[in-house]
Amino acid sequence: MQRRPEPELMTEAEQARAYAQADSSEPNxxxxxxxxxxxxxxxxxxxxxxxxxxxxxxTLRFLKAYPQAECDALDGSAAMLGEARRALDERPGLARRCRLVRDVLPSTRIPQSAYDLVLSNSLLHHLHDPQVLWQSIRTAAKPGASVLVMDLMRPPSAMWAESLVVAYAADAPEVLRKDFRNSLFAAFEPQEVVAQLKQAGLSELEVGVVSDRHLAVQGRLG
Ligand SMILES: C[S@@+](CC[C@H](N)C(=O)[O-])C[C@H]1O[C@@H](n2cnc3c(N)ncnc32)[C@H](O)[C@@H]1O
Known part of the structure; x- marks a missing residue:
């Protein structure tokens, strides 16, 4: 099935609120x-x-699991960062180790070779040019840093996509069902991600299929 990109930033307040309130506990x-x-x-x-x-x-799950760690959390959408602020305010103990950053990738403001770990979940499929993510990781990560990127995987057909929407979002608000469907169409296939990593000079990272709708890219940089 042909990739159909979707808008990059999730800027609408209703969209950000519905996304924040959705139950993402299983994939997260x-x-x-x-x-x-x-x-x-x-x-x-x-x-x-x-x-x-x-x-x-x-971000919060990571900070809870790793009590010595700290995290800079970046997004280009003010509406999403508003939801993030609200979630952090409810967890002041964890929030102390988190800094929210409003920035649109590609960014010239990300500190270079500064991070031991780069995380990203469900960003890749939003990007019109996937190299934006891989080059951001190359810039931000220290040598030897760990990387974990998880994302949706494009299904083979529109019918397949629809069956995933029915299976995982049947009771969700319409705005979420629409976003999920659009995201499945915008996502990449594992082989496309392998090619992206090769182009980015990140072939040391491994691509795997980790659920019926997700792929993951993981490993350590050379
Ligand atoms: C589907 S959400 C995933 C949010 C979160 N990582 C999670 O797992 O729940 C994708 C997020 O990426 C942000 N985003 C998309 N393109 C971006 C870009 N070029 N620069 C910064 N943020 C971007 C959107 O605004 C949105 O908040």
């Missing part, structure tokens, strides 16, 4: 399990960067 818990499998010991005390943090649920 999977993200943390994948992170734990990566190099748990080495992430203690890590300085991390979460790219496209949205409402910061992944």
């Amino acid at each position: 818990a999977l993200f943390i399990r994948l992170l734990d499998a990566l190099k748990p010991g080495e992430l203690t005390g890590a300085r991390a960067l979460d790219l496209g943090c949205g409402p910061a649920d992944i």
Whole structure:
């Protein structure tokens, strides 16, 4: 099935609120399990960067799982960062180790070679040019840094996409069902991501299929 890009930033207040209120506990818990499998010991005390943090649920889960770590959480949408601020305010203990950054990728403001860990969940499929993510990771990560990127995977057909919408968003508000459907059409196939990594000079990172609708890119930079 042909890729159909969607708008990059999630700028609408209604869209950001619906996304923040949706139950993402299953994929977000999977993200943390994948992170734990990566190099748990080495992430203690890590300085991390979460790219496209949205409402910061992944950021907060990371800070809870790694009590010595700190995280800069970046997003280009003021509406999403408003949701992130709200979530952080409810968890002041974790929020102390988090800094929200409003910035649109590609950015010239990301500190270079500064992070031990770069995280990103569900950003890649938003980007019209996927190299924006891979080059941002190259810029931000220290040599030897760990990377975990998880995203939706484009299904083989429109009917397949629709069956995923029915399976995972049947009871969700219309704005969320529409976003989920558009995101499935905008997502990449695993082989496309392998080619993107090769082009970015990041072939040391591995691509895997981690659920019926997600792929993950993980590993350590050389
Ligand atoms: C589907 S949400 C994922 C949010 C969060 N990572 C999560 O897992 O729940 C994608 C986020 O990426 C942000 N985004 C998309 N393109 C971006 C860009 N070029 N620069 C910065 N943020 C971007 C959107 O505003 C949105 O908040």
